[in-house]
Amino acid sequence: MAGLAVAAGLTATTAGTAQASEAEEHCVFDVSSREHTCYGTLDDARQRGRRIADTTGEVIGATVFADVDYGGSSLTITVPEPCPKNDKVDFWLDLDDYWQNRISSVQAWSTCWVWLYPESGNRAGPYKENHPDVGDRINDRTVTVGLS
Known part of the structure; x- marks a missing residue:
């Protein structure tokens, strides 16, 4: 898992003894701390996201998946507060090489709307x-x- 990054300059770590396979991983990225941690299962990643929320006031803003129907690898994104509805994108995540060009399904959480941007700069969503x-x-x- 070392060497995977979610955003520029971040290195993934594996929690406990659970090792995600090369083919599938389930990670949590905290927008505030820029901490990125991976787990063996989606349930473990969601539990970590909830623990972050319980201890820091963060909330889960979205989960993105590599496959349709919420399958394959997942990335749960925590944000410092529910997304305000202020006509702007409040939180950004530039994806690393592992996640670029892989998202096929999304779940929106905590009043957040998810926008997906391809390399061309146009966007899909919300x-x-x-x-x-x-x-x-x-x-x-x-x-x-x-x-947003």
Whole structure:
């Protein structure tokens, strides 16, 4: 797992003895601390996201998945507060090489809307609820995630 990064300059770590396979990983990225931690299962990652929320006031803003129907690897993104509805993107995450061009489904949490940006700069969204398939226009083309 070492060497994977979620954003520029971040290195992934593996929690406990659980090792995610090369083919599938389940990680949590805390927007405030820039901490990135990976787990063996989605349930373990969600529990970590909830623990972050319980201890720091953070909330889960979104979870993105590599496969349609919320399958494959997952990345749960925590944010410092529920997303305000202020007509702007409040939280950004530039994806690392592992996650670039892999997102196929999303779950929106805590009033956050999920925006997916391909390399071209156009965006897809907002995904205001759970979307088991982000659609052909953006599927496997995202390089940046925005939450508003």
